[in-house]
Amino acid sequence: MPPVTTSIFELLKIGPGPSSSHTIGPMKAGYDFMKLVRELPEETRLKADSLEIRLFGSLSATGEGHGTRRAVMSGLLGYQPDTCQPTVLAEFNDNDKQFELNLEGKILKYHPGEIIFDAVKHKYPHSNTMIFRLKSGEDIIFERMYFSVGGGFLRWQGWKEPKHGKPAYPYKTMAELKNHLKINDIRLHQLILENEMAITGMTEDEINKGLDHIIEVMERSVLLGIKTEGVLPGPIGLQRKATVMYTKAKKEQFQGPGFLKAINAYALAASEENASGHCVVTAPTCGAAGVIPSIVFMLKYHMGALPEEIRQGLLAAAAIGFLCKHNASISGAEVGCQGEVGVASAMAAAFLAYSRGCRFQITENAAEIAMEHHLGLTCDPVGGYVQIPCIERNAMGAVKAYNAYLIASTLDESYQKVDLDKAIAAMAQTGHDMSRKYKETSLAGLAQSMTEC
Numbered sequence: 398m399p400p401v402t403t404s405i406f407e408l409l410k411i412g413p414g415p416s417s418s419h420t421i422g423p424m425k426a427g428y429d430f431m432k433l434v435r436e437l438p439e440e441t442r443l444k445a446d447s448l449e450i451r452l453f454g455s456l457s458a459t460g461e462g463h464g465t466r467r468a469v470m471s472g473l474l475g476y477q478p479d480t481c482q483p484t485v486l487a488e489f490n491d492n493d494k495q496f497e498l499n500l501e502g503k504i505l506k507y508h509p510g511e512i513i514f515d516a517v518k519h520k521y522p523h524s525n526t527m528i529f530r531l532k533s534g535e536d537i538i539f540e541r542m543y544f545s546v547g548g549g550f551l552r553w554q555g556w557k558e559p560k561h562g563k564p565a566y567p568y569k570t571m572a573e574l575k576n577h578l579k580i581n582d583i584r585l586h587q588l589i590l591e592n593e594m595a596i597t598g599m600t601e602d603e604i605n606k607g608l609d610h611i612i613e614v615m616e617r618s619v620l621l622g623i624k625t626e627g628v629l630p631g632p633i634g635l636q637r638k639a640t641v642m643y644t645k646a647k648k649e650q651f652q653g654p655g656f657l658k659a660i661n662a663y664a665l666a667a668s669e670e671n672a673s674g675h676c677v678v679t680a681p682t683c684g685a686a687g688v689i690p691s692i693v694f695m696l697k698y699h700m701g702a703l704p705e706e707i708r709q710g711l712l713a714a715a716a717i718g719f720l721c722k723h724n725a726s727i728s729g730a731e732v733g734c735q736g737e738v739g740v741a742s743a744m745a746a747a748f749l750a751y752s753r754g755c756r757f758q759i760t761e762n763a764a765e766i767a768m769e770h771h772l773g774l775t776c777d778p779v780g781g782y783v784q785i786p787c788i789e790r791n792a793m794g795a796v797k798a799y800n801a802y803l804i805a806s807t808l809d810e811s812y813q814k815v816d817l818d819k820a821i822a823a824m825a826q827t828g829h830d831m832s833r834k835y836k837e838t839s840l841a842g843l844a845q846s847m848t849e850c
């Protein structure tokens with residue numbers, strides 16, 4: 398297996414919710430397809446008279462609730478996740494509204510309702526498959542098959558790993574990473590920073606600016622969420638809860654239960670923003686976008702952390718996310734929610750421990766404890782909406798992260814018997830053995846029992 402070469406900015410991406418695999422990935426696919434279409438020879442483009450888009454697997458099962466039509470449509474029209482306005486998807490709520498696609502020399506009319514939710518069970522290599530076809534009558538004149546592989550990452554048929562620079566400290570596992578730290582006498586955040594510079598060619602200053610932007614978007618999602626009341630979009634009619642929770646926490650001066658209420662409020666806030674289709678940071682996915690921002694906000698506003706400490710903590714959290722992605726998955730469609738909220742909680746626990754100045758071993762232990770106690774967590778969003786159980790699950794993930802930090806930083810390190818590599822291996826095995834219906838299909842678990850009520 399090759400070493401980790403994922404960039405921090407691939408893992409922690411900015412884009413519209415509610416689901417990185419169902420919104421950010423499809424938005425990118427729409428954008429990419431139109432870009433390729435415009436590069437076709439003029440005579441091919443001029444022949445085109447229709448567009449066919451088919452969504453398969455989990456995208457079909459839960460795409461309606463996740464806003465996949467809106468995401469694809471916005472991508473076709475040239476919007477990109479990291480640069481679009483936070484509320485861009487709201488422009489595409491009406492499935493029947495026609496939009497004009499500019500093929501350079503030809504305009505195609507298309508409306509989101511034309512996107513086809515095709516088979517949930519299918520023969521393609523990834524659950525979240527999309528087929529885009531440009532047609533002339535019944536003839537397909539250009540086609541591309543895309544895979545939204547989780548966390549907003551997009552692949553396509555024939556995709557090849559792009560050439561990254563070689564990491565300064567190559568590692569595939571936590572054991573190898575630890576070995577580098579020891580023999581090179583380097584701290585975790587420095588190692589991740591040096592790897593990032595080697596992989597992406599970015600300077601330290603550029604990376605720090607990028608991290609600051611990520612922190613800013615995380616904070617913005619919390620701030621907007623704790624101020625916004627009302628009901629979330631979709632047929633469930635789910636009440637936003639962050640404001641109420643925050644008000645109670647404030648009344649209790651963020652002390653005792655008020656402290657935990659604040660952690661809950663911040664996670665609910667960012668998750669409710671995500672459920673509204675507003676921009677969040679995939680940390681590591683949109684579905685789990687409330688966990689790390691909650692702990693970041695708590696650390697900054699209640700524990701007085703400095704910007705530098707928050708940046709360093711985020712680099713440590715990224716290391717955990719890389720290892721989970723590399724050796725298991727961060728996709729609910731592949732391994733269930735243990736790969737989304739579970740990984741987010743492990744990252745948040747590491748973030749907290751590292752930012753608080755804990756030694757490396759405590760950071761690893763905190764991540765391991767948080768990961769271990771999410772093993773087996775299924776993905777069963779009710780009605781295909783990233784609301785129940787997702788929003789409260791983010792609050793639980795944030796509180797568990799805080800608790801994992803407390804356990805790891807309080808008890809003697811020698812008590813720790815499980816290392817992070819073993820917890821990640823268990824997550825991969827559990828995800829592999831998990832019934833497919835518990836992987837973001839909304840056909841089982843809470844999604845099913847709620848329908849039966």
Ligand code: SF4
Pocket residue numbers: 684685728729733734735737738775776777778783784786787790837
């Ligand atoms: S249950 Fe978890 S993995 Fe599934 S959509 Fe919700 S947050 Fe994502």
